[in-house]
Amino acid sequence: MTENKKKLARAAFMIMVATVLSRFAGFFREIIMANYFGLSPARGAFTVAYRIPSLLRTLIADTAITAAFIPVFTQLLAKGDKEEAFKAASSLFSITVIFLCIITAASMLFMPFVIKITAPGFSPDEHLFTMTVNLSLIIFPTVVILGMTGIITGMLNSFQHFAVPAIAPILWNFIIIFFLVFYEKKLGIYSAAWGILIATVFQLAVQIFPLRGQGKLSFIIDFKNQHVIEILKLILPVTLSLGVINFNVFVDTVFASFLGPDRLAAIDSAFRIFHLPMGVFAVAVGTVLFPVFSSLIAKKDFEKFKPTLINGISQIFFMTIPVSALFISLSSPIVKTVYERGAFSPDDTKLVALALVFFSFGIPFASANTLLNRGFYSLKKNWIPLYLSFINLLLNALLDWMLMKPFSHGGICFSTSLVSTFNFIGLLFLMRREVGCIKIRDLVKSFLKISFISAVMSACSYVFYNYLFHITGVFFALFFSIVSGFLIFVFLSWVFKVKEFKIAKDIFIYKKKEVLISDR
Template sequence: MNSDPSNPAGRENRRVTRAAGVVGAATLLSRVFGYVRDMVVASFFGAGMAADAFIAAFRIPNLLRRLFGEGSLSIAFVPVFTDVMVNGDREEGIRLAISAMKLLFLVLLGVTLVGVVAAPWIIRVVAPGFSHLPEKMALTVTLTRLMFPYVIFIGLVALCMGILNVLGHFAAPAVAPVLLNLAMIGAIAAVSRFSDSETVRVLGLAGGVLLGGALQLALQLPFLVRHGVRFWRRSGLWHPAMRRVGLLMLPTIFGAAVYQINILVGTLLASLLPEGSVSYLYYADRLVQFPLGIFAQAAATAVLPSLSRQAAGGDHAGMGDTFGHAISLVLFITIPAMVGLIVLRYPIVVLLFKRGAFDAWTARLTSDALLYYCLGLWAFSAVRIVVSTFYAMQDTRTPVKTATISIAANILLGMALMGPMKHCGLALATSLASMINLVLLVYVLRQRMGAIRWRRIGVSTLKTLAASAMMAGVAVWVCRAVAPDAGSAGVIRLLVAIGAAIGGGVAVFAAAAWLFKIAEWQKVAGLVKRSLTRS
């Protein structure tokens, strides 16, 4: 995979790597605050009725965010917006961006009104097990209605992200979730000062979600204005290029958000299991989202504008090179993260969540779910890069077909595994379904893009697996040496144990990557060296 900066493909690869680094760093900050938020929520609500109700209710606007925001609209909009900017003129592209913002606002307003009215029926579909518990059902419906307007804010934030990314700005959209986390933490802390009621506190938490959505949107607007997108300008509601966006958008609803749909399926089936099952899956998924958001989503966000530029210019060889670079980079970072989470899953869950209402038994059940989610982390990550490649080529049919098969497989596997394995079976079903989706996507992509050096990707991945295995052995040994019994260890001891295990593991992985001459290690090390030199 050519990374020579003297040719267009090399420059594009360096651009992707730098952008992924910016998004990854901002996302890391967001994830840190996200875990603080989850620690606060776990401490106040544990895995009881209020936690289950909030998580089930929040799944709905979160799914719609993926479908209408980051999923379909953002991915469909970026290639068309890029094409207008590259092959048309900048002013026309700005008009398209303003029209898209106005139209999206009206669409999301309509979706929100329908959602508020239809909340009881939506909850019966999303969490059918709650129907037999009137108090839990009523609380979930109330929370759903309160949080539904969040869809408007976060949908517009996702569109702003697509516009800014094409214009070369990645930091503000990536760091925006920090404001959501701070708003939720502040809301629950403020409400808890005046009430001990679990219901009042969870309603305050839902109010924090709305405040966080508004703050995230407010953060994007100054950067849009700086780049010339003055959204108050008079502009038609409909731009001719929106037709192309619409044609791409409708199929991408399933193709881009298959992971979130599968998670929602897990929530639905988990509502039929013993109380707490929804919460175990939620907290485990939150830990999986850490590497998934920092590495996979960062790379997918960074690579889409580059692939779209190459597709708009007809540079198919360059697309193959950029894709190969992105997929190898993601696997190089995601695989050791996956292995590390698997071997340190219980100490990490205990450290982050075991306090207050979140007891040792809840930590054990959450770490069990985390194991089975982690098995599919490499597939979750790779799918995002492959799907971005198809959408850069404005091919929406293939991801939709494979997503449909994946969702069907998740439902069937979940129903088969939830009996013997309970909530762990649902986590495993999600991982297996994602693997199926990836295999199908790669099979089609191989027919489309013969220029991709699949053998080199495979060799790099095998070397990464070997380095990760060495890392895992060191991490487990160090953690057990410092904290033999993670469940009863104090916070400081556990923090030292996990920190030492991660530090030792990273050192061993880096040494092994250097020894095995993994190309991605050389690229990442070179980028870090150049950044430090500039500093």
């Protein structure tokens, strides 16, 4: 391996570790939030207030700009045209700031109207509605700041400065935690909002200093610059794709607002638990395989690409199905252990546990979808996941409406799981159409075998927990039941000769990442 490849491999590993640490830091932040606010109306108001700028950030200010900007900026640097690269970056930076300032100013001016659309169920409660508006006004300027951060992060990554952009989100979470711990008594829920604003400013500031040694950004607006035009064209499909995917969250918020702020906050709290293993395992496998996908596609080696993709999905199933099974069987003690302290009551635990059960059915498929999407991006077929996302959006709204009444907020979570499953099936068959015959039968066999072993494991863990609970209490009963469940899962995987068990052992014990790249 060349020195450059080793450097990139180390960078990829560092980014993966930083992403995992950031997820855990964010999860810890949510535990602190639950301790202070439980599922109170204030927590529900904050959930809505944060969701709107978060959606805009994802659509425009963060991922879309970075994904569209980096390829063009890197290409100019590779040609040795650093001056032109900084001209394009300066122009894009200026255009982005002006555009996002207009969006932010308009949104803040008409914030009551925005909240009425986003959370129509909050309108009858004047105090709750006003609180949501005020929280949104504090958080909304982060959209502009994150737009600036997205471009600077892209520039730093292009110069192969990965450390600061990777660590910044971890610090972002801890600054919010600091504000919650030291200002909650004085400011209440507003401590979280001010924490987000200050943390976002800090996240931008710490990334400006490493960039100063590379060049200087200027205030230039040049719509005729061909590189700026190219970047803006690339942003469109990425923004649309992210928009449709994230608009599902907006739809869920609209429906959940009619059930009350406690149900809306319960969905958000359950989502944090649901998203933790999904993010960790999908990131782990995706980080290893995405460059492999790109390399195989560049060589037009579809015969290796297909089994590598299936191996990756099977490995994600092997990691996430047992987690999903444990979340279903031990949802109440998990939520109780994670959240139930301070203002978070036993009734709150019941609401979050119900949401977690319904979310958990979709964990394996939502995780696998991340890898399938990367497969399409490697094929440069970005529009295929987008088309399917439009169908998912309509299906999600329909299922929310159908399932909300019989299952309350659990129905909204179950809708998310069903849509993830439908999306997985759709992506898999569309991938088969693009690259030819994929051994779906082998994938189904792996899924059924892992599901059976996971069901046995979760049943044993449930029995162990209920036996130990009366002796040791919740925490130790949960700990021993999860550990014993894990050992049972490993033992049964060995007994039934589960292929994914051997692959996982080779990757994590013997560091043989290449075992994923093989024919079936």
